[in-house]
Amino acid sequence: MINSAKFQVLTQFSSSLIREPYLIWLFIKRDYSTTILPALLFIIAAWKNSQLSFGELFLALERGFIYFLLFILSFCIANQIVGIDEDRINKPDRPLVTGAVSYHGALVRLAFSQIAFSLIGMWFGVLEWALLWQLFTFLYHFAGWDKNWFTKGLVIGVGAVAELAAAWEIVTPITPIAWRWIFMMGVFWTTLVAVQDFRDMEGDRAIGRKTLPMVIGETASRVILCLGFTFLPLVIHLVLMMPAGNTLNVLVCELGLTVLCWIIATRIMLYRNPQADHHTYMLLTYWFCLVLASAIIIL
Numbered sequence: 001m002i003n004s005a006k007f008q009v010l011t012q013f014s015s016s017l018i019r020e021p022y023l024i025w026l027f028i029k030r031d032y033s034t035t036i037l038p039a040l041l042f043i044i045a046a047w048k049n050s051q052l053s054f055g056e057l058f059l060a061l062e063r064g065f066i067y068f069l070l071f072i073l074s075f076c077i078a079n080q081i082v083g084i085d086e087d088r089i090n091k092p093d094r095p096l097v098t099g100a101v102s103y104h105g106a107l108v109r110l111a112f113s114q115i116a117f118s119l120i121g122m123w124f125g126v127l128e129w130a131l132l133w134q135l136f137t138f139l140y141h142f143a144g145w146d147k148n149w150f151t152k153g154l155v156i157g158v159g160a161v162a163e164l165a166a167a168w169e170i171v172t173p174i175t176p177i178a179w180r181w182i183f184m185m186g187v188f189w190t191t192l193v194a195v196q197d198f199r200d201m202e203g204d205r206a207i208g209r210k211t212l213p214m215v216i217g218e219t220a221s222r223v224i225l226c227l228g229f230t231f232l233p234l235v236i237h238l239v240l241m242m243p244a245g246n247t248l249n250v251l252v253c254e255l256g257l258t259v260l261c262w263i264i265a266t267r268i269m270l271y272r273n274p275q276a277d278h279h280t281y282m283l284l285t286y287w288f289c290l291v292l293a294s295a296i297i298i299l
Contacts, residue, residue: 024069026095027076033285035072038292039167040064045295046171046178060171063124067170070117071133071163077110078141086203090274121166129166133159149194149212157190164292177243181295184239185288192228194221195268195284199277222268229265233258236291244298253294260287 028036043064047057080087080096081103087094095101101109114134121130136145136155145151164182168174174182197204197211201218204211213221236257244250260283267280 023095023101024073026093026100027080028069028072030091031072031076033282033289035163036065036068038289039068039071039163041289041292042164042167042181042295043171045292045299046168048296049175049178049299050172052171056171063170064167067117067120067124067126067130067166068163070113070120071130071166074110074113074117074134075137075159077106077113078137081106081110082141086200086207086209089206090200090203124166124170126166126169129162129169133162136162147209149197149210149215152211153190153193156193157186157188160189161186177299180243181240181292181299184236185291188232188288192225192232192284195225195264195277196281198222198268198272199274199281202274218272222272226265226268229261229268232261240291240294241298249297253297257287257290257294260290 040061043060044057047060080094084096084103087097091097096103096106117130118127118134121127136158139145140152140155145155161182164185165174168178168182194212197213198218198221201211201213204214212224216224233254237254241250241254264280264283264287267276267283271277271280
């Protein structure tokens, strides 16, 4: 009888371990292309710039995957714990809404992911960036910073700086040219992240969140962001590309980034429904990845 009970407990524990990666995916599936993927690309850029061995690259990528999985998981769990009501409207497939994870289970996972994130950050030598992200995660979810369009964008911009600075430092100390790319991406996310708000307007309106479309109107927001993406290639050229020289690699990278920027600008104005706005935002995340892939080629 005792052996049977132990076997049952062991079976349940094993099933939980097998199911956990799937639950993690449910929490982060909308956000991996703004965190894990671009961070790994920037790690490769740092490796290439430092001219280290392939063995050191593989070690850095392993560390980066662990660190940035916890980076986004700890944020997403907190986001979904406080956002159940709006997720029922905007994102009904999220695990707390569907019941795949209980509220108590999410709190346990939040505590574990936050503690593990700090410890891993300390182990990998990027504790300051982990703590900065945890501070802004708290401000975003529990101090009301997600309710205002400016502080909402600021948190995402600071998050990009914390993400990319940690990615580079996992490999090597940050150089002046790396700082230029890091701060440029921070400014980009702070000013243009409002693209994501078009897809969530119904839920934001229901909970009283003051995003840019809620404050100045949808049409005015679309015009401003369309102009932002129209002229973004010029900013990227002046700040990131021109210092790298007038080479074929630079020109090819600029062309790809410019085309994608203008596609996003066009979609912002022409495609106006939650599903289309989600696809537009995803294109924005792919543009972010393409910028950091360009860093591998250029730096």
